Amino acid sequence: MSTLSPRPSYAAVLRVPHARRTFAAALVGRLSYGTVSLALMLSLTRSTGSYAVAGTVMAVFGATGVLVSPYRAALVDRHGLRRALIPMALSYGGLLCVLAELCRRPGVPAALLAVAAALAGACTPPLGSTMRAVWAEMLPDRQLLLRAYSLDGVAEELLFVSGPLLVGAVVTVAPPAVGVVLSAFLVVTGTLAFVSSPAAALLGPAGPEKSDGPAPGGDGTGQGRALLQPVVVAACVGVSVSAVDLLVVAYAGERGLGDGAVAWVLAALSVGSAVGGLVNGAVAWSSPTRARLPFFAAGLGLCLAAAGLAPGLGTLILAVTCAGLFVAPALTTAYLVADESAAPGFRVRAGTWCNTAVNAGLSAGAGAVGLLVERLPLPVCFAVSGAVAVAAALVPGRRRDRSAGRPGPVSRRPSRSRPSRRSGRSPRRRSPSGASGRP
Template identity: 65%
Template sequence: MSGSSPRPSYAALFRIPHARRTVAAALTGRLSYGLVSLALMLTTGHATGSLAVAGAVMALFGAASVFLSPARAALVDRHGARRALIPMASLYAGLLTAFAVTAWRPGAPALVIGALAIAAGACTPPLGPTMRTVWSQLVPDERLLQRAYGLDGVLEEILFVSGPLVVGAVVQWAPPAAAVLLSALLVWSGTLAFVLSPVVAGARPAPVKSCRSRRRWQGGRALAQPVVVALGVGLSLGAVDLLVLAFAEQHHHRAGAVAWVLAALSLGSALGGLLNGAVDWRLSPGVRLPLTACGLGLALFGAALAPGLGALTVAVACAGFFVAPALTTAYLIADASVPPGIRTQAGAWVNTAVNAGGSGGAAGVGLLVGRLPLGWCFVISGAVSLTAALVSVRTGWTARSSTPPTAAGAHRAAVSERGTDPGEEADRSRV
C-alpha cells in the first residue's frame, strides 16, 4: 500500500473475491477439530467404562495427528489442495464414522477403538495450514497478510471454545458417539466446500524452483525461530491448563471455575490477536516474535503471585494476550522464509511445534504438581517461554546471517519497500 493510501483493515480481507466463501468453508471443516477431542474421549469412556483407556486413546489420536501433520502438508504442497485434501478428508471422516459406529454402545473392544483413533489421526486434513497458504497467495501486502493471519488465529480460538459447547449440547440428547459423527460430517462437508471454492480450485501447486532452495529449507535454519517460539508457547500453555485446575482445587473452588479462567485465556488471546493484526508495526516480525514470547513468560510470572482466583484470571488473560500475536508472527516468518512450493509444510511445522508443546507441557507439569508449590510451577512454565524467546533470538540471527532470502521473502520485502505490487490487480483478477 502506498504511503498516502488508507491503512488496510480487516474488512479489506473480505472484499477479496471469494474470500468469504473460502473462509466460511474452511471454518466449517475446522470446527470439527474443536469437537473431536472431547467427543472421542467421551465416546471411549462411554464404550469401555475406563477413563484410563479414554486418555490413552486420546493420546494416540493426538500423537498421530500432530506428528504426521508436516507429512500431510507436504502432500498438499506437492499435489495441490483438491487432489490431496479430498482423499484425506474422506478417509478421516470415514474412520471417525467407523469409530462412532463401533463405540456407539458400551462393550466395544478397546483395541479396535484405539486402532481406529490412530488411523483417523493419521489422516487429519491440514485445513489450518492450507487456509493460511491460501491467504499468502491472495494477499501480497505484508500488513494485510498480518491481519489475515491475526483474524485466522482469533477465529480458531472461537472454534476451540465453541466446539466443546456443541459436544455438550449433543450429549444431552444422544450418545457421545453422535458428536463424533457430527465431527465427521463437518470436516467432510467443509473440506469439500473449501476445495471447490474458486480461490482453491483454480490454484495449482507451486513447484520449488531449485534443488538448492529445497535443500536450504530442509536444513531447518529458516524455520528454526518460529518453530522454537511455537514450541515454547505450546509448552507454557499446556502447563497452564493443569495448573489452573490445581489452583482451583487448592483454593476449594468448584471445577466450573476452571472453565471461566481458561475462557479468560482464550478471550485475552483473541483480543491480542485482533490488536496485533490492526497495528502497523515498525519492528520486524523477527524482533516482535521473541518479545511476544517474553510477554507470555512475564505474565505467567505474575500468575505465580496470584492470591486468589480473581487475580489468577486477570494474570491468565494477560498471558493469553500474547499467545495469538506470537503464533501469528511465527506463521508470518515461516511463510516468508520458504519457497512458495512448501508454504503449507512450513505452517504445519509451526502447528506441530505448538501442539506437541501443549502435550509435553501438560505431561511435564503433571510431574511437578504436588512436588513443588504451585507458584513455582507457574514460574517454571513462564521460564520455558522466556527461554524459547532467548533461543529464538540466536536462531533468528543465525538464519538471517546464513540464509539468503527466498523468493517469497524477497517478494514481500519488495512490496513493503515499494508500497505497491505491480502484479496485485492481475493476481486479484485471476481469483
C-alpha cells in the same frame, strides 16, 4: 514501534474477492477439530467403560495426527489442495464414522479402536495451515496478511470454545457417537466447499522437483535455520499455555475456590488471547516480524511468572488475562515468519511445522507440569512455565539464504491459463492457525 491502522482492517480482508467464501468454508471444516475430541472421548468412555482405554485411544489418535502432519502437508504442497485434501477429508470422515459405529458396539477390542483411531488421526486434513497458505497467496500486502492471520487465529480460538458447547448440546438429545458423525460431516462438507473456492486454485501443486526431499538450496539447512525461531516459539507457547490449565486447577485446589473459579480463569486466558489477536492485527507495525516474535514470547512468559504470585482470584484472573494478550500474537507472528521463510513448494509444510510444534508443546507441557506440581511450590511451577516462553525469546531469528531459492518479488497479475502464484518477498524483509495448535 507501531501505529494504529486508520483503515477498517478486518473488513478490508473480508472484502478481498472470494475471501469470505473461502474462509467460511475452512472454518466449517475446522469446527470438526473443536467437536471431535470431546465427542470421541465421551463415546469411548461409554463404550469401553474404562477411562484408561479411552485415554489411550485418544492419545493414539492425537499422536498419529501430530506425527504424520508434515507428510500430509507435503502432499498438499506437491499435488495441490484439491488432489490432496479431498482424499484426506473423505478418508478421515469415513474413519470417524467407523469409530462411531465401533463405539456403538460394547465389547469391541481396545486394539481395534486404537487402530481405527490411529488411521483417522493420520488422515486429518491440514485445513488450518492450508487456509493460512491461501491467505498468503490472496494478500500480497503484508499488513493485510497480518490482519488476515489475526482474524484467522481469533476465529480458531472461538471454534475450540464453541465446538465442545455444540457437542454438549448434541449429547443431551443423542448418543455421543452422533457427535463423532457430526464431526465427520463438518470436515467433509467444509473441505469440499473450501477446495471448490476459486481462491483455493491459487495454491497450485508445486511438483515433485520442488516438494520432495529437503527445501531448495542444497541440503535444506538454510530453510531449517530460518524456521527454527518460529517453530521453537510455537512449541514453547504450547508448553506454557497447556501448563496454565493444570496450574489453575492446582491454585484453586490450594485455596478451596472450586471448579467455577477455574472456568473463569481459563475463560480469561481465551478472552485475553482473542483481544490480543485482534489488536495485533489492527496495528500497523513498523518493526520487522522477526523482531516482534521474541517480544510476544517474553511477554507471555513474564505474565505467567507473575500469575504465580497472585494473592487471590481477582489478581490471578488479571495476570492470566495479560498473559493471554500475548498468546494469539505470538502464534500469529510465528506463522508469518514461517511463511516468509518458506521456499517455493514448501509453504504449507512451513505452517504445518508450526502447528506440529504447538501440538507437541501442548502435550509435553501438560505432562511435565503434572510432574512439577507434585514436587515444587505452585509459584515456582508458574515461574518455570513462564521461563519456557522467555527461553524461546532468546532463540535467534535467521532468515533463509536468498540463494536457497526464493527470488525477489514478482508480479501477481493473474493469467488466464494459470492462477497467479506469489513466489517472492518484498525488498525489505517483513516479517503465518487457532489453537492454538491444531490441524
